[in-house]
Amino acid sequence: MSENGQTVPIGCSIALVMDTTSTSPIDNMPGASELDPALCYRIMLARDRRFDGRFFTAVKTTGIYCRPICPTPPPKQENCVWYPSAAAAQGAGFRPCIRCRPEHAPGLAVRHGDSLVSRALGLLQEHWSEYPSGGVRAIAARLGVSERTLHRSFRREIGASPKEFEDTRRTLFAKELIVDSSLSMADIAFAAGYGSVRRFNANFKDLFQRSPTSLRHEASQKHQQGVGDSGIVLRLPYREPYHFPSIFQFLEQRAICGVESVVGGEWRRVVRIGESIGVVAVRDFSKKRCLEARVAIDDLSKLAAAKARISRIFDIDADAAKVDQQLSTHAFLAEDVRSRPGVRIPGVWDGFEICIRAVLGQQISVVAARTLAGRIAAKFGKKIGDLRGGDGLICAFPTPEELADANFEGLGIMPARAETIRRVAQLLCEEPTLLTGAWPSEEARARLVGIRGIGPWTASYIALRALGDPDAYPEKDLGLMQALAGWGDGVANAWRPWRGYAVIRIWTLPQSSVMNKASSGTA
Numbered sequence: 187m188s189e190n191g192q193t194v195p196i197g198c199s200i201a202l203v204m205d206t207t208s209t210s211p212i213d214n215m216p217g218a219s220e221l222d223p224a225l226c227y228r229i230m231l232a233r234d235r236r237f238d239g240r241f242f243t244a245v246k247t248t249g250i251y252c253r254p255i256c257p258t259p260p261p262k263q264e265n266c267v268w269y270p271s272a273a274a275a276q277g278a279g280f281r282p283c284i285r286c287r288p289e290h291a292p293g294l295a296v297r298h299g300d301s302l303v304s305r306a307l308g309l310l311q312e313h314w315s316e317y318p319s320g321g322v323r324a325i326a327a328r329l330g331v332s333e334r335t336l337h338r339s340f341r342r343e344i345g346a347s348p349k350e351f352e353d354t355r356r357t358l359f360a361k362e363l364i365v366d367s368s369l370s371m372a373d374i375a376f377a378a379g380y381g382s383v384r385r386f387n388a389n390f391k392d393l394f395q396r397s398p399t400s401l402r403h404e405a406s407q408k409h410q411q412g413v414g415d416s417g418i419v420l421r422l423p424y425r426e427p428y429h430f431p432s433i434f435q436f437l438e439q440r441a442i443c444g445v446e447s448v449v450g451g452e453w454r455r456v457v458r459i460g461e462s463i464g465v466v467a468v469r470d471f472s473k474k475r476c477l478e479a480r481v482a483i484d485d486l487s488k489l490a491a492a493k494a495r496i497s498r499i500f501d502i503d504a505d506a507a508k509v510d511q512q513l514s515t516h517a518f519l520a521e522d523v524r525s526r527p528g529v530r531i532p533g534v535w536d537g538f539e540i541c542i543r544a545v546l547g548q549q550i551s552v553v554a555a556r557t558l559a560g561r562i563a564a565k566f567g568k569k570i571g572d573l574r575g576g577d578g579l580i581c582a583f584p585t586p587e588e589l590a591d592a593n594f595e596g597l598g599i600m601p602a603r604a605e606t607i608r609r610v611a612q613l614l615c616e617e618p619t620l621l622t623g624a625w626p627s628e629e630a631r632a633r634l635v636g637i638r639g640i641g642p643w644t645a646s647y648i649a650l651r652a653l654g655d656p657d658a659y660p661e662k663d664l665g666l667m668q669a670l671a672g673w674g675d676g677v678a679n680a681w682r683p684w685r686g687y688a689v690i691r692i693w694t695l696p697q698s699s700v701m702n703k704a705s706s707g708t709a
Contacts, residue, residue: 221268230254230266235475236507238425239291242269244280251275256286273354274345281393282358284404287365289358290476292425293503303343305329306336308623310352311494322348328624357393359490360386364398365405367418369486371398377486417465417482420493423475424502427510427528430470430477432694433500436532439552440543443560445567447577456570457495457535458582459488463570465579468496477502498654501530509656509684513691516680518673522691529691537621537652539583541610541634544644545603561597562589586614606639613637621648627655650686659685666692 221241229237233255244251244267251269252258269275272288282288309325325348326336340348360378363369369377375386390398438448446455454467464483471478479496481489497503506528514523534540542562547555566588567581584592589611594604613633614620620630630653631645643662650658659678660666669692670677681688 221270223263223266223268226254226268227263227266230256231260233257235426239293239423240270242272242275242288242291243267244269244275244278249280250283251280251288252283253286253288253291256283258283258285269345271344271346271351271354272358273351276354276357276393277346277350281395282361284394284401287361289362290421290423292423293497301343302329302331302336302339305623305626306340306348307351308494308498310348311355312491312498312622321352328619355490356380357389359493360390360398361401362420363418364402366421369418373486374398377489379487379490417467417480418489420479420481420496421471421474422477422479422493422497422500422502424477424500425506426475427506428470428472428475428502428530429526429528430472432526432529432690433532434470436690436694437499440556442556442563442583444578444580445560445563445583447579449577454577454579455535456579456582457483457492458568458585459483459485459491459495461485462488463568463582464488464492465570466492466496468500495535499533499535501533501654504530504656504687506530509687512684513681513688516677518670518677519681519688519691522695526691529687529694531650531654531656531686531690533654534651536583537648538586538611538614540652541614541621541648542583542589542607544647545606545610545639546599548603548644558597558599559583562594562599565597566592586611586618590615602639606637609637610634610640621652623653627653627658650689656686657683659689663689669695 226241226243230243235255238253238255241254242251243254243256243261245261245265246267247261247265251272267275267278269278272282272291276282306325306329309328322336323333326333329336337347340346340351344351346354356378360374360380363374363377364371367374371386372383375383378386380386380389387397390396390401394401396404434448434451434453437446437453441448441453441455444456446453448454452467452469454465457464457466462483462485464481466482467480469478477496477500479493481492481496483489483492510523510527514520543555543559546558563581563583566584568584568588569581570579589607592608592611594607599607617633619625620633625633627649631642631649634640634645634648635642643660646658646660647663649655650660661678666689678685678688
């Protein structure tokens, strides 16, 4: 039962919302969807938060699209059109609701995994600023497909083209900064990726029928955050359940001295995007069902990419309820799912960094791996120069170029591992897209295993954390084998396609000694 008395089936999921038997030619109907109108209308009347971000309601009489939890009086059903994404609604000519703020809707779980669209979305959100005009063509080439194939895949999965998705992302990010920050309009235009302030103003007037300045004046002042040395505050909404303590503890235990720190319930680290450097800080803001990130970076054009990377680290787009439902069907994890709903896969800021951590962590403890990683960062990492990091943050983790020919003597690193690190760095200098999500997980792992010193066990761990592969399973991990002893061979098959989430649960079990074992899970 929902807050206004409407009932939505408890077992209803996005699979039931979507009419998967439809054969309508979606490629020929921009913005069209296969959503069940009657069910969507019931969910909208219920304002059921479980479906927030899964679809959007566009109202033909107002030209506005809303989240299904919008507090405004519901429109008549005959005036509603349903879209599977904000990009689909906006691409069809509707403008975002100012009251329910689509920019604060949780991400679509359908985009989580190793599909072409999932990988393309990662590149669009994290690397769009690297491309000139015509970036969709460049991203398609990076993914090894034609622009037409990418376009058709986007239409089929999210109801919008890649360009419509990027235009919507840029618009909503700019709207978020207008309402929630005190950045100047010129800085907002630059941060959101507009080519000029003039184009930014024209776009907003055309979409919202008002200027960005008037939109800011209409916003509640109590939501605005100051911008100073501490950075810009961004909110990253998630769909409940979300078990922040487990992911926070996991990151805390692996914080690299000088690069990361944990202070007062806040995870902080020095970050690098291209030549830009900065500091981010993240804490849970459960009252608003979101994470709160503070970003201080010397190039505002990298702000959106920083937000996307933080989202990946904290795995906020996962459909935790769907994952937990699958994992709870087996007795081994059933009790843990009940006591800790919403455990996520801890991601990483940079794929190269986790490769080095995985190599260093082979057959040694968490503490030892952290120590070695800290020594590498201190010797080869780029220093942040001033004291803006605070709390002992002094440098960014080095890049592949900085370690490709590095001399690790005196750091306590075994010669064989030092050579493996150099070979990983050289590979990523040659294939810089390998761990960006552009490659399918299996192909990326195969390239890594080709390096002496990296086996299937290490490659699976890298795929789990760097690529967010939800089914990555380092089956030879000592901690996993000890935890699952007596449960029979193939026990993990019951957890497919979410074995990666099962692995993280096992590694973080409160009563388990797995975290102290010498395994890839300690990297």
